[in-house]
Amino acid sequence: MSGRRALIVTGADLAPQALALLDDFEVVYAGKTPQEADLVALCKQHDPVAIIVRYGKVGAAVMDAAPSLRVISKHGSGTDTIDKDAAKARGIEVRAAAGANAAAVAEQALALLLACAKSVVQLDARMHAGHWDKATHKSVELHGRTIGLVGLGAIGQRFARMCDAMGMKVIGFDPFAQNLPSTIRSVDLATLWRESDAISLHCPLTPENRNLVNAQTLQATKRGVILVNTARGGLVDEAALLDAVRSGQVMAAGLDSFAVEPMAAPHPFHGVPNIVLSPHIGGVTSDAYVNMGVGAAKNVLDVLAAAHA
Structure with a gap:
């Protein structure tokens, strides 16, 4: 053991730009597919002050194995793999990049x-x-259509700008969003289901919105709606979506996240x-890898600096 404070990464690597910020720490990698038992063992061995979460889940057992733990920092924006209630009860801060x-x-x-x-x-x-299907195929034109x-x-606001640039009407639901641009019309969910020609999910997964897209909400949409999900698989009742696609209620679905990952085969x-x-590669680009690593590292440093202030 070195004299440096330990930091565990629940992954096999971190961007060099992020590691440069963490030079004062002993960085310990848990590997690409860390299980709870692996993380508990590493925490008992190293007693980290921080965990950067890339893969796997961090629950109460992991936190209890690390009495010095002060911050759990997500390498990305979704913190649903971290038990936030357990962290709060133990005075551990949870941050997202x-x-x-x-x-x-x-x-x-x-x-x-577009696909x-x-x-x-x-x-x-x-x-x-x-x-050569030119004589028999017609695509959907998105210009003039409504995206919910x-x-x-x-992410949602950036995507909204792209859709606006294509001439789409943009409506959105987010009870926490403030100071929205004039290009986004804020609506309730019932209106969003009813008016949208395409729907795209950009919210975190919470106990309240699990299976937000289900048989009932899909039935409330326009027939032939398009569904896109680059957020969390748990937002969608997959069996209900499959039924809706087969019946034509949903024309097509573009999915980057699933209820169980990796997706089971068959x-x-x-x-x-x-x-x-x-x-689930929406956030996996060379640029995002650096941005998420640096963001996660900065969050660790900010929390620990505040704790010592």
């Missing part, structure tokens, strides 16, 4: 929206199989032509 991956995730949401509206994946497969955004934080979504899938 808010906005660090906003550009990356918003771009992924746009890619999925759904323009049948990119299906037409590509048909072309590679030697077909659930969640208007850094999965009911596999082979469904109107469901476009990506493996």
